[in-house]
Every structure is written in C-alpha cells, then in structure tokens.
Amino acid sequence: MPKYVIERDIPGAGKLSSKELQAISQKSCGVLREMGPQIQWVQSYVTDDRVYCVYIAPNEEAVRKHAQKGGFPANRISQIRTVIDPTTAD
Numbered sequence: 001m002p003k004y005v006i007e008r009d010i011p012g013a014g015k016l017s018s019k020e021l022q023a024i025s026q027k028s029c030g031v032l033r034e035m036g037p038q039i040q041w042v043q044s045y046v047t048d049d050r051v052y053c054v055y056i057a058p059n060e061e062a063v064r065k066h067a068q069k070g071g072f073p074a075n076r077i078s079q080i081r082t083v084i085d086p087t088t089a090d
C-alpha cells in the first residue's frame with residue numbers, strides 16, 4: 001500500500017504543549033478508527049511552523065478525507081516513491 005508525506009502548515013506548531021499535541025493525536029486516532037484499517041498513521045515530525053506526517057493509505061483521497069474529518073490542514077500530500085538511508089550507499 002502506498003505511503004504519503006503530508007505537510008501541514010500550523011503556525012507555532014513547535015510551541016504546542018504536550019497536552020495540545022496529545023489532543024491532536026487523539027482526534028486523529030479517533031478519525032482513523034472511524035475510517036477503518038485501510039489508512040494508518042505511521043508518525044509525525046513537528047517543526048516550528050509545520051507538521052510532517054507519514055501515512056499508509058490506499059490513495060491520496062483517503063488522506064484528504066482524514067484531514068477533512070479531523071479538521072487538520074493538508075497543505076501538500078506527496079506519495080513516497082522510494083525510501084533511502086545510509087545503507088543505500090553500500
């Protein structure tokens with residue numbers, strides 16, 4: 001199943017408290033439960049003004065639907081084509 005990186009523009013994201021991040025995570029997980037097992041949240045990276053999320057989903061539309069239902073921005077959705085890491089150099 002394809003993986004996607006979702007860029008979410010959230011000004012001040014890096015200053016969100018652990019309680020705020022927990023609430024956002026709980027909301028996301030609730031929407032995912034409603035949508036069923038075909039879409040999965042892998043992890044997210046929080047920077048100063050943006051959150052980058054990695055999802056496994058059947059298509060981009062499922063990712064957009066999750067964002068819409070959860071009230072999350074999804075400013076850019078990119079399908080991951082290949083994963084590389086230091087072992088790729090070997």
